[in-house]
Amino acid sequence: MRSWTSIPFYLWKNTCNRWIEHPVSPFAKILLPFLLALLGLLVLVLFSQVETQLRDQLAQRDLRTIVVNEVSNPIDAPAMILRSLDEETMWVNLYGREKVTVLRQPLVGATSQQSLGIPILAYSHPLEGLPAEDPLQPGAILLQKNRKAKAPELLNIAKTHFYATPALMPPWLAKQANTTRAVAMPLPIVMPLLRQGFISTTIIELPEASAVRPAEDLLRAYFKSESRNPRIFSAVEILASLQRLAATQALIRTIIFAAIATILALILGNVAMLEYRQDAYLLALLRSFGVSRYQLLAHTLMENLLLVGSGMALAIVAWQPIYLAGSARLAHLGLQKLTAPEVNILDFQILLAAALAGVLLAMLPITLGLRRPIGGLLQ
Amino acid sequence: MNVSIRELHFRYRGQAEPVFNDFGFAAGPGITLLKGYSGCGKSTLLRLIAGFLMPGRGVITTSSRHAVGTPMFLRHEVGFVFQQLNLLPLASVRRNISLAATMANLPASAAEPWLEILGLTPYADIKPVRLSGGQQQRAAIARALAKSPTLLLLDEPTSGLDDLNTQIIAKALRDNLPDQTACIIATHDSRLTSIADEILDFNSFLPVEKHLQPLD
Numbered sequence: 001m002r003s004w005t006s007i008p009f010y011l012w013k014n015t016c017n018r019w020i021e022h023p024v025s026p027f028a029k030i031l032l033p034f035l036l037a038l039l040g041l042l043v044l045v046l047f048s049q050v051e052t053q054l055r056d057q058l059a060q061r062d063l064r065t066i067v068v069n070e071v072s073n074p075i076d077a078p079a080m081i082l083r084s085l086d087e088e089t090m091w092v093n094l095y096g097r098e099k100v101t102v103l104r105q106p107l108v109g110a111t112s113q114q115s116l117g118i119p120i121l122a123y124s125h126p127l128e129g130l131p132a133e134d135p136l137q138p139g140a141i142l143l144q145k146n147r148k149a150k151a152p153e154l155l156n157i158a159k160t161h162f163y164a165t166p167a168l169m170p171p172w173l174a175k176q177a178n179t180t181r182a183v184a185m186p187l188p189i190v191m192p193l194l195r196q197g198f199i200s201t202t203i204i205e206l207p208e209a210s211a212v213r214p215a216e217d218l219l220r221a222y223f224k225s226e227s228r229n230p231r232i233f234s235a236v237e238i239l240a241s242l243q244r245l246a247a248t249q250a251l252i253r254t255i256i257f258a259a260i261a262t263i264l265a266l267i268l269g270n271v272a273m274l275e276y277r278q279d280a281y282l283l284a285l286l287r288s289f290g291v292s293r294y295q296l297l298a299h300t301l302m303e304n305l306l307l308v309g310s311g312m313a314l315a316i317v318a319w320q321p322i323y324l325a326g327s328a329r330l331a332h333l334g335l336q337k338l339t340a341p342e343v344n345i346l347d348f349q350i351l352l353a354a355a356l357a358g359v360l361l362a363m364l365p366i367t368l369g370l371r372r373p374i375g376g377l378l379q
Numbered sequence: 380m381n382v383s384i385r386e387l388h389f390r391y392r393g394q395a396e397p398v399f400n401d402f403g404f405a406a407g408p409g410i411t412l413l414k415g416y417s418g419c420g421k422s423t424l425l426r427l428i429a430g431f432l433m434p435g436r437g438v439i440t441t442s443s444r445h446a447v448g449t450p451m452f453l454r455h456e457v458g459f460v461f462q463q464l465n466l467l468p469l470a471s472v473r474r475n476i477s478l479a480a481t482m483a484n485l486p487a488s489a490a491e492p493w494l495e496i497l498g499l500t501p502y503a504d505i506k507p508v509r510l511s512g513g514q515q516q517r518a519a520i521a522r523a524l525a526k527s528p529t530l531l532l533l534d535e536p537t538s539g540l541d542d543l544n545t546q547i548i549a550k551a552l553r554d555n556l557p558d559q560t561a562c563i564i565a566t567h568d569s570r571l572t573s574i575a576d577e578i579l580d581f582n583s584f585l586p587v588e589k590h591l592q593p594l595d
Contacts, residue, residue: 373431378431
């Protein structure tokens with residue numbers, strides 16, 4: 001056995017012996033990074049989930065589209081229908097007929113033999129993607145995200161029966177609608193139902209994404225002057241939320257990195273110092289044979305990396321089952337069950353980098369200790 | 380190996396009085412005995428020569444191509460036996476000796492003749508903790524010699540040992556020391572005087588009051 005293998009071999013033997021004599025030390029070196037990494041991952045996964053939700057919302061929306069949603073209760077509905085029609089004309093004049101779509105949904109839905117509460121969408125002008133209608137015999141169209149039925153379906157709307165022709169829901173509507181089925185009907189037919197309350201959805205498509213923010217500001221100003229507070233959605237808001245989230249995420253990642261590195265450095269540094277005191281005589285003896293300080297430091301570094309790395313790896317492997325088990329427990333208690341989360345690879349890298357930084361910082365006391373002259377230790 | 384010390388100044392941290400002040404010393408191949416009262420600085424001088432302690436001022440030079448105190452100097456040139464028994468506790472006697480040999484780029488089998496010479500063959504595979512004080516001291520000397528050092532430094536190698544152990548050690552040093560090796564022994568054991576080529580008596584040049592102060 002040559003010196004480059006015999007000395008590390010002896011050092012590992014000594015380390016294993018120390019672990020057996022004082023098992024608390026290696027156990028603490030594994031448990032501490034495990035718990036810190038687990039905590040860090042659970043915090044980071046929350047951000048990841050919010051980010052996923054926002055990105056899902058963003059994927060559903062066109063960057064150039066603004067959607068305005070407003071609910072009119074049965075008392076205000078008769079007046080609001082007229083106001084809504086005027087506003088539609090106003091938006092059409094402002095942005096163009098083909099860029100503005102207004103759908104009005106009565107608070108009551110249609111029922112069929114298969115399903116109840118199918119939303120009714122009243123349109124005031126031909127909708128893009130829908131089959132052309134016979135103007136002399138206007139009727140209902142049963143829009144489906146996945147067209148299954150091909151024959152007209154009998155619907156009951158406020159005790160009146162209609163045959164609805166099935167059609168595939170146009171993609172632009174499928175993006176906005178939260179339902180798999182809807183009934184599209186011309187506005188005059190639905191008007192009596194709208195007087196009992198309705199939800200108005202105005203979809204405005206702008207020529208470019210940069211026009212969304214001014215248009216949204218204009219809409220907000222208009223509705224504020226009308227003392228109304230409809231919900232206005234646009235990708236701009238989501239993008240802004242994503243930017244805010246990214247800034248917060250960066251801050252949290254920095255805090256987690258610093259916290260893990262500091263805690264590991266302080267605790268591992270202290271443990272390593274105690275171990276160094278225990279081994280100081282042996283290390284000095286090995287140095288007296290000509291073993292360099294760097295070789296001894298490398299061994300200590302390897303030992304700490306092995307233990308801390310094991311703790312981190314354990315956390316990376318175990319966090320998802322722990323998270324899901326906790327989530328299932330919450331669901332059992334009646335709280336919302338969280339879906340299987342995904343963690344950004346960057347978050348894993350941050351945790352590993354923090355662990356490495358902690359381990360390297362923890363080497364400082366030993367580095368200083370190994371600078372002491374051998375003659376001061378050996379007698 | 381030649382060792383030369385000029386204008387050496389050394390004092391321990393926290394102590395006002397220096398151990399050495401403008402001290403000079405030279406040693407060549409052969410056995411040099413450093414004699415003197417306890418605490419007069421014999422052990423400190425050995426540590427300074429090996430580079431285990433750094434002098435405040437002065438120059439310590441050797442004929443080695445490696446600088447004093449560097450890992451290469453300690454690996455290839457120096458064999459050091461400490462006053463206290465400094466064997467690796469988890470390694471057998473044989474491993475203790477072969478480890479030192481491999482550090483000096485010698486084969487592990489270099490340990491075998493020294494086990495024989497110092498009468499350690501029956502104990503070769505047991506851990507140092509099961510050896511007597513004399514056997515441990517012999518193992519420490521075997522470990523230092525197995526490196527074929529050009530500078531052998533022994534700090535009180537026979538302190539507290541019986542005559543038999545002392546004889547084994549003295550014979551091993553007298554008969555097996557390579558020609559070019561400088562062996563410096565710090566001791567107040569007069570039984571080793573017979574193997575010395577040169578004796579340096581610290582008592583002769585250090586003031587009497589110095590002898591009464593513990594210096595290290």
